Amino acid sequence: MKKGILDGIVVLDLTRVLAGPYCGMLFADMGATVYKIEQPKKGDDSRAFGPFINGESAYYMNLNRNKLGVTLNLKTPEGKEVFKEMIKKADVVIENYRPGTMEKLGLGYETLKEINPGIVYGCVSGFGHYGPYSQRAGYDIIGQAMGGLMSTTGWPGGQPTRTGTAMGDVLGGLGCAIGVLAAVINKIKTGEGQKVDVALVDSVVSSLEIITQIYLATGRIPEKIGNRYESAYPYDSFKAKDGDVIIGCGNDKLFKLLVDAMQQPELLTDEKFATNAQRVKNHAELKPLIEAWTIQYGVDEIVDNLLDVGVPSCPINTIDRVVKDPHIAVAREMFVEVEHPVAGKTTLTGDHIKFSDRKAEIRTPAPILGQHNFDVYEDFIGLSKELIEEYIEKGVF
Numbered sequence: 001m002k003k004g005i006l007d008g009i010v011v012l013d014l015t016r017v018l019a020g021p022y023c024g025m026l027f028a029d030m031g032a033t034v035y036k037i038e039q040p041k042k043g044d045d046s047r048a049f050g051p052f053i054n055g056e057s058a059y060y061m062n063l064n065r066n067k068l069g070v071t072l073n074l075k076t077p078e079g080k081e082v083f084k085e086m087i088k089k090a091d092v093v094i095e096n097y098r099p100g101t102m103e104k105l106g107l108g109y110e111t112l113k114e115i116n117p118g119i120v121y122g123c124v125s126g127f128g129h130y131g132p133y134s135q136r137a138g139y140d141i142i143g144q145a146m147g148g149l150m151s152t153t154g155w156p157g158g159q160p161t162r163t164g165t166a167m168g169d170v171l172g173g174l175g176c177a178i179g180v181l182a183a184v185i186n187k188i189k190t191g192e193g194q195k196v197d198v199a200l201v202d203s204v205v206s207s208l209e210i211i212t213q214i215y216l217a218t219g220r221i222p223e224k225i226g227n228r229y230e231s232a233y234p235y236d237s238f239k240a241k242d243g244d245v246i247i248g249c250g251n252d253k254l255f256k257l258l259v260d261a262m263q264q265p266e267l268l269t270d271e272k273f274a275t276n277a278q279r280v281k282n283h284a285e286l287k288p289l290i291e292a293w294t295i296q297y298g299v300d301e302i303v304d305n306l307l308d309v310g311v312p313s314c315p316i317n318t319i320d321r322v323v324k325d326p327h328i329a330v331a332r333e334m335f336v337e338v339e340h341p342v343a344g345k346t347t348l349t350g351d352h353i354k355f356s357d358r359k360a361e362i363r364t365p366a367p368i369l370g371q372h373n374f375d376v377y378e379d380f381i382g383l384s385k386e387l388i389e390e391y392i393e394k395g396v397f
Contacts, residue, residue: 004031005358009184012037012086012093013067014074016044018140018166019124019200020096021063022173023180027092028066029351029360035086035376036067036367040395043071043369053343061340061366062348069367070376071397074105078396083107085381087115091187092180094122098137099129109195119193122180124172128199138200143168147204152211154224161224171203233279234258234286237316238294245299247290248312252276257311262293323347333361340365373397 009032013024021044028034038044049059073079084107087093093112095102102108102123109121123129126138127146136142144150144162154161179196187193205212210231211222222230227246229235234255237244249255252275259267267273267289272282279286294302299315306313315321322328329335334350343365351360373392377383383391391397 002358004029004360005355006030006032009033009092010090011035012083012090014093014095014097015124016096017046017049017169018063019169019172020094020176021046022170023094023122023124023176024067025063025065026173026177026351026353026360027180029362030353031358031360032092034067035372035380036064036069037072037083038069038369040071040073040370040397047369053340053346056340056343056368058343058346061338061343061346064366065338065348065362066364067367068372068376069370070373071370073396074107076394076396078391078394080106082377082381082383082391082396084112084115087112087119089380090116090119091184092120092122094124094176094180096124099123099125099127099134113193117193118187118191120180120183120187120196121193122176122183122196122198124176124198124200126200128202129195129197133201140166140168140200143172143200143204147201148208148211149204152208152222152224155226156224158224167207168200168204171207172198172200175203175206228283231280232276233283234290236283236287238287238291240294240297240299240302242298244316245294245302246312246314246316247294247306250276250312254311255279257309258290258306261306261309261311262290264289264293336362338362338365342368370397 006027009027011024011027011032011034013020013034013036015021015024024034024036044060044064046060046063047057049057051058072082074083112119112121125134126142127133127136141162144167145160147168149167150160150162153163176196176198179198183194183196214220214222214230227237232250235248235250237246247258249258255273255276256268259265271278273279273286303313303315317325323335332350334352335347336350337345337347340346346365348362350362353360374385374388377388377397378385388397
């Protein structure tokens with residue numbers, strides 16, 4: 001088996017719960033050596049988050065696969081020294097504590113770069129490491145709310161809605177991974193390290209793309225519009241005989257193909273629908289005309305018909321359909337079976353980044369708490385077994 005594309009890169013992962021662990025997971029899937037450093041006895045908070053398999057958190061197992069697990073108490077003098085020894089041999093450290101926490105421990109970026117000038121320090125927090133809100137606590141829902149995403153998610157007249165998954169955390173994790181990888185490339189070229197500061201709120205704001213531009217360009221405050229898109233129509237969900245179907249026409253050519261499939265050529269001669277801009281303006285009139293056609297057929301029948309003529313369309317999959325889909329689950333390997341020492345056979349979400357030669361893949365299950373203490377501390381920084389045992393007894397590990 002070929003090694004991953006990040007083979008040789010060493011990451012110290014101090015993160016917990018979601019945004020930071022997701023970032024570390026991407027590095028580990030791509031072949032980096034990632035040391036998951038957790039608090040002795042307790043570990044990552046997400047070890048207590050359900051669902052559980054044989055008492056092991058599936059939440060934790062999914063985000064921490066491929067990592068080597070050690071425990072370390074950074075509040076002890078011995079723990080600080082051990083961490084500094086690890087920094088000397090690492091390429092990257094990632095953390096998602098509240099800003100200032102690592103500085104209070106005497107382990108902030110300015111201290112760590114004196115030990116290793118090439119260290120890349122990635123941090124994810126709610127509001128970033130500077131600015132008037134930097135000391136506020138940050139969770140995914142706060143990122144989604146403060147960043148504006150919730151105000152535009154949902155149906156007209158309805159309540160602001162959080163996305164079904166922790167998208168603020170995922171966006172923060174992705175942003176940190178991208179920034180850290182850019183800093184690693186810079187380190188390779190210059191030998192200099194870098195601090196990478198990513199905020200959940202900033203990440204959400206960045207993801208809004210056209211939403212913020214509507215206000216900045218026109219002064220109009222975007223509101224909740226359901227499944228419709230602001231910049232193209234028909235680009236929406238439509239009622240079918242047995243559910244709802246997605247139709248996405250991003251240009252005039254695709255709209256013509258849709259109209260041909262519907263056998264309603266009169267729509268092409270109606271000035272209200274002649275261009276994409278007109279269709280966006282008159283979407284409320286166009287939607288029921290399309291639904292009068294879709295409601296006659298089942299979702300799969302509509303999708304097959306439209307795909308055959310080149311119109312983008314799909315069902316709105318429930319999760320049971322996603323995990324059984326032959327393209328997603330099988331061909332693209334987005335669900336992978338892994339044997340865990342306690343949970344047994346589990347299925348985890350695969351890595352979405354595909355390389356032509358060296359796969360990003362799940363090689364090993366998530367560690368149980370402190371599983372690799374002896375291997376890592378002996379092999380990586382040369383501690384004796386006797387000292388490791390002593391530190392375990394003292395609560396350092």
